Amino acid sequence: MTVPPLARAFLTTLTPRPQPLTPHAGRGSRSRPAPKRLSVLLLLAMAWGAVAAPAEPPSYRLDDYLAPVPATLKGQPALDVAQAKALWESGALFLDVLPHAPRPQGLAPDTVFIDKPHVSIKGAFWLPEVGRGELSAHTDTYFRQSLSALTAGDFSRKIVVFCKRDCWMSWNAARRAQVFGYRNILWFSDGIEGWRDAGLPTETIKPYGS
């Protein structure tokens, strides 16, 4: 069963929250007021039967990465699957920016930790974490150096950035690559789901440089 992403978000915001079975000690606040507003907006949008993509923010998205994304990157429409396929066939550089939690530091050596296989667009390079709203100095350097190596210093190289459908990390990473000076950044917002649903080639890849 496939629930459209927007409906999913809608359901999630309205789902009644059952009380835990066991009484628990009080915990710190992790809550934010925004979703209530969002649910009202969604209600309105659904009532009109048409949902416009959110506008582009002035800067990077800082959290809630899995949510409806804009239709454009710096005013340029996101690629559809056919366009992405054409670029793939013509040898554009494909960058997957989904995050990846490696085996934690501090985990007892004999503890089982399973790094699940990461399925991506065939031939893509996986640069984890580079689509977060703010980067550590380490990740920032990793992104710059990876781009430089993968393009051989060619700032005009066509680069397609993607992650999952409705994932802001690809928007962030694409925007960031533009800020780094890359002039032909293309954003494939349908991501791996769009690619896979179209029956296009995939493969299991590891983080670039690992």
Next chain:
Amino acid sequence: MPNRRLLLQCALLLPVAAHAQTAPGEDTWVGLKPMFFEKPIDEAAGYVTLDAPVRAEDAALVPVQLKFPAREKGDRVVAATVIVDENPSPLVTTLRRGADAGAFDFALRLRVNSYSYVRVIAETESGALHMVKAYVKAAGGCSAPASKNPEEAKANIGKMRFRTFAGQGMAEAQAMIRHPNYSGMQMDQLTRMYTPAWYVTQVRVRQGENLLFSMENGISLSEDPTFRFSYLANGQPVRIEAKDSTGAEFGQTFAADGAAY
């Protein structure tokens, strides 16, 4: 509404295939089982039951209850292993019971990283293994930000609470150990790096000289590990001891009725 945010954050780490899944399969478990168990496991009833939410409110704090009914000598459950199939570190805890092998209820809170079976494998005195499972829809529990800032967590580390529910007519008690229990998969909000794992690896709760239960834990147990369990006060003090992954040891003794000792 922390829930939605957690769902979204954590869903990022989901394998893409989980989306289209309708009926949950056993593929993951088939791969996992030999990593933890050599003997065959059946699903015979009467050894343990598992109560878990179908959809969890907070993936980093999923309440799970195990109930061990009383059994004949020779066929009593002495240990139970709790596993979350889809967590990168699937083993939550191995619980061992004390010598008193009457009926025993035990509740804990765990992290669920993506839609997953939670399963309990009970081991009897004879070494036989019996399993129960429940499918839980929750995502992002391993990478969800800690609810307390690091300074606050550090200042209170190892503090404990013990309370009984005799006053509410329930032969139960609750033990809580303050500990950030970092999974190692949480992003530090300041450095933007993963916070190293730092978690309670062992717990032991005794009533006088008798062991009530002990646990050996992985990183999938929730922050501030809290357990609720069958308990009948008998005048003996209750001692809670814990050890964490850095080797630090914590302990506190309480009066039988839960008052500070």
